[in-house]
Amino acid sequence: MLSIREAGVTEILEATMSELLQVRNLEMSYYTNGGRVRAVDDVSFDVKPGEVVGIVGESGCGKTAVSLSILRLLPSPPAKIEGGEILFEGQDLVRLSGERLRRIRGDDIAMIFQEPMTSLNPVYTIGNQLIEAIRLHQQLEGKAVRNRAIEMLKLVGIPRADEVIDEYPHRFSGGMRQRAMIAMALSCDPKLLIADEPTTALDVTIQAQILELMRDLKERLHTAIIFITHDLSVIAEMADRVLVMYAGKIVEQGSVVDLFHDPQHPYTQGLIGSRPSMDVERKRLEFIPGSVPNPLHMPGGCPFHPRCPHAMQICRREMPGETQGENEHGVRCWLHLDKSDDQARPLRAAVGAAEE
Amino acid sequence: MYQYIARRLLLTIPVIFGVAILVFSIIRLIPGDPARAIAGVQASPEFIEQVRARYRLDEPLPVQFGIFLGDLARGELGRSTFSRRPVATEIGERFPRTFLLATTALVIATIVGVSAGIVSATRRNSMFDNVSMLFALVGVAAPVFWMALMLQLLFAVNLRMLPATGIGTWRHLVLPSITLGMASAGLMARITRSSMLEVLRQDFITTARAKGLNERFVIYKHALKNALIPVVTVMGLQFGILLGGAVLTETVFAWPGIGRLLVDSILRRDYPVVQGTVMLMAFLFVIINLVVDITYAFLDPRIHYQGEAGE
Numbered sequence A: 001m002l003s004i005r006e007a008g009v010t011e012i013l014e015a016t017m018s019e020l021l022q023v024r025n026l027e028m029s030y031y032t033n034g035g036r037v038r039a040v041d042d043v044s045f046d047v048k049p050g051e052v053v054g055i056v057g058e059s060g061c062g063k064t065a066v067s068l069s070i071l072r073l074l075p076s077p078p079a080k081i082e083g084g085e086i087l088f089e090g091q092d093l094v095r096l097s098g099e100r101l102r103r104i105r106g107d108d109i110a111m112i113f114q115e116p117m118t119s120l121n122p123v124y125t126i127g128n129q130l131i132e133a134i135r136l137h138q139q140l141e142g143k144a145v146r147n148r149a150i151e152m153l154k155l156v157g158i159p160r161a162d163e164v165i166d167e168y169p170h171r172f173s174g175g176m177r178q179r180a181m182i183a184m185a186l187s188c189d190p191k192l193l194i195a196d197e198p199t200t201a202l203d204v205t206i207q208a209q210i211l212e213l214m215r216d217l218k219e220r221l222h223t224a225i226i227f228i229t230h231d232l233s234v235i236a237e238m239a240d241r242v243l244v245m246y247a248g249k250i251v252e253q254g255s256v257v258d259l260f261h262d263p264q265h266p267y268t269q270g271l272i273g274s275r276p277s278m279d280v281e282r283k284r285l286e287f288i289p290g291s292v293p294n295p296l297h298m299p300g301g302c303p304f305h306p307r308c309p310h311a312m313q314i315c316r317r318e319m320p321g322e323t324q325g326e327n328e329h330g331v332r333c334w335l336h337l338d339k340s341d342d343q344a345r346p347l348r349a350a351v352g353a354a355e356e
Numbered sequence B: 001m002y003q004y005i006a007r008r009l010l011l012t013i014p015v016i017f018g019v020a021i022l023v024f025s026i027i028r029l030i031p032g033d034p035a036r037a038i039a040g041v042q043a044s045p046e047f048i049e050q051v052r053a054r055y056r057l058d059e060p061l062p063v064q065f066g067i068f069l070g071d072l073a074r075g076e077l078g079r080s081t082f083s084r085r086p087v088a089t090e091i092g093e094r095f096p097r098t099f100l101l102a103t104t105a106l107v108i109a110t111i112v113g114v115s116a117g118i119v120s121a122t123r124r125n126s127m128f129d130n131v132s133m134l135f136a137l138v139g140v141a142a143p144v145f146w147m148a149l150m151l152q153l154l155f156a157v158n159l160r161m162l163p164a165t166g167i168g169t170w171r172h173l174v175l176p177s178i179t180l181g182m183a184s185a186g187l188m189a190r191i192t193r194s195s196m197l198e199v200l201r202q203d204f205i206t207t208a209r210a211k212g213l214n215e216r217f218v219i220y221k222h223a224l225k226n227a228l229i230p231v232v233t234v235m236g237l238q239f240g241i242l243l244g245g246a247v248l249t250e251t252v253f254a255w256p257g258i259g260r261l262l263v264d265s266i267l268r269r270d271y272p273v274v275q276g277t278v279m280l281m282a283f284l285f286v287i288i289n290l291v292v293d294i295t296y297a298f299l300d301p302r303i304h305y306q307g308e309a310g311e
Helices: A008-016 A063-070 A098-104 A128-138 A143-155 A174-186 A204-221 A232-238 A254-261 A266-273 A313-317 A351-355 B004-028 B034-037 B047-056 B061-073 B087-122 B126-143 B144-158 B170-200 B203-210 B215-243 B247-252 B260-265 B271-299 B301-309
Strands: A021-032 A035-047 A054-055 A079-088 A109-112 A192-196 A223-229 A241-244 A247-255
Touching: A021 A063, A035 A079, A035 A247, A054 A063, A054 A232, A054 B215, A063 A079, A063 A192, A063 A223, A098 B047, A098 B203, A109 A174, A128 A143, A128 A174, A128 B087, A143 A174, A143 B144, A174 A204, A204 A232, A223 A232, A232 A254, A232 B126, A232 B260, A241 A254, A241 A266, A247 A254, A247 A266, B004 B034, B004 B061, B004 B271, B004 B301, B034 B047, B034 B271, B087 B126, B087 B170, B087 B215, B087 B247, B087 B271, B144 B170, B144 B247, B170 B215, B170 B247, B203 B215, B215 B271, B271 B301
Parallel strands: A054 A223, A054 A241, A109 A192, A192 A223
Antiparallel strands: A021 A035, A021 A079, A241 A247
C-alpha cells in the first residue's frame, strides 16, 4: 500500500513545527561575461507544512532561480549563492554538505520542471527512472520497488501502468510525461514539492488535468508545494499564499484572497489589471508599460520605478523595506511608507494626464 | 530491433555492389590495355595474351563484370603480378597484423580519449581541462610520421626501452599503436568533451540531480549514455581509417601491414593486389558502419522506433 501520511500525523507535525521551509535574505548571483547579475536579491519567505505557496512574476524575475537555489541545483559557476539561509526543518540547506543535501533531494524535497519533453532521460525507460528514485530513498527490495513504481504511476492517472512502466519517454505525450515526473517526485513522500512552471509547456486542456491532479494529490498526501508560474489564473486556483517577484526581489506577499482583492504594490495591481476579464466585453487589455529591466543594468532604488505610474523621487534612490499589513500581507513600496514632501515629488509629470 | 538490424543489413548490399563497380572500373579505366596493366610493364606479348585469356578481357564488359562478381564471391582475387602469389594469400598474411595494430590503437584512443573527455567536461575550465585539451590539439595536429620519429628517438634510441621497428613481440606493438592511438585519442577527447557538455546542460540532468543521485551516477548513468552517440560515430570512422590508412605509421615502424601493401602495390602497378585491398577496405568500412548503426540503436531507443514508425 501507499504510505500516504495520514492527516492526524500531519496535524501533529504542524503543531510542533510551524514552518517547514524558511528562506531568509537569500542572495544569488550569476557571474556572466557581461558582469554580475543579481538574480535573487534579499528574498525571504516561509512555507508551512501542507501549504501551497505560489511565486509569480514575469520571465527573468528570478522565480526559477529561487526554486533551483533551494536544492542548490544551479550550475556553479556561473551561479553563486552569496548570502542568506534556507532553513528546512531547521537545517540550513545553503551550508549543508553535498552528501547530506543529496539525502534531502528527492526524499524530503522533490522537484518537477517546466519542460516534460526534456526533463526525462530519453535513453532509459520510465520505470528505470522511477525505480531509481525509489531505491535511492526507500528501504524497499526487489519486486516491492517495481510494485511501488507501478502504484505511483496509477496514482497520477497513467492507464495500463504495469505495461507503460517499461516504455521509453518518447512514447509518452507531454501530459503523460508530466504525470510521470509527478509520480517520480512524489514516489518518496516528499514534505515539499517544488513545481517550476509545471503546466506552462502543456496545452490548456492538459494543463487543467495536471492542475486537477496536483490539487487532488495535495489533498491526499498533504505535501507542501511551492508553485512557480507566470499565470495568475493558475495561482488563483492553486495557491494558499502568493509571492510576487520583480527583478529578483519579492515586492509583495500575502494570502491569495488578499492579493487578488487588495493588491498593494503597483506592479501587482498592474499584473492583476492586465488579466482578460470575462465580464467586460471588448475592452482593450490593460498592460504595464515598458519591459523588465536588463539585469546587467538594473535601475537604482526600486527596480520597478521606470515602469511605475506612481513613481516618486525617492523610488529612484532607495529600495523600500517591507511593510506588514494584516494577515501577513507584506509589500515593499514607498507608497506605504513615511517620506518627506520632497521625496514624494512625482518622478514624471502626470503621465496619465498627458495622454488624455 | 531485429527489424532495424535486418534493414541495416539489406542497405549494405547496394553499397558493396557500388564498390565492386568502382574496383572493377579501376583496371578498365586506366589508359591503355587492361591486360598489359595486369600483366605488368615488362611482361612479354605472349604473357599479356595469356592474361587476356585468363581474365577473359576479350569478353564484353557486362560479361566481364559478371565474372568479376563471381570471382569475388568465391574469394578469388587473382594473383599478384609482383610476387606471383594469390592476392588472397597476400592479404591474408598482412591483414591480421594491421588488424592487431588498429585494434590496439583504437583501444588506447578510446580509453585515453573518452576518459579525458569526460573529466574535462565535468571539470570545465579547470587545469586538467586546459592541459588535456592542449594535448588533444597537439595529438590531432601533429603529423603522424613526426610523432612516430619522436617516439622512436625517445624510447628506442635514447632510453633503449623498446624496439624502433619490426614485428614479433608485444614490445614491437607499443610504439606504433601509441603513435596511431594518440591522434585518435585527441579527436575522441574533444568529441567526448563537447558532447558531454551538451548533455550536461539538458533538463533531465537537473532531474537526476534533483532526485538525489550522486554526481558519479548522474555523469556515468544519465549523461554518458546520451553523450556516446557522436563518440561511437567517431570511433567507427577512426577504426576504418586505422584499418586502411595507417600507411605512414606502418612505413616508419616497418610494420608489414595492409596499408603498406596497398601503397607498395600502387607503386608497382600491381593491379590485382590493389583491387583486392581496396575491395577489402571498402567491405570493412561497410561492416564497421553497420556495427556503429546497430550500436546507436542500443544507445538510444528512439533510433529504431523512428525507423519502425516511418514504415
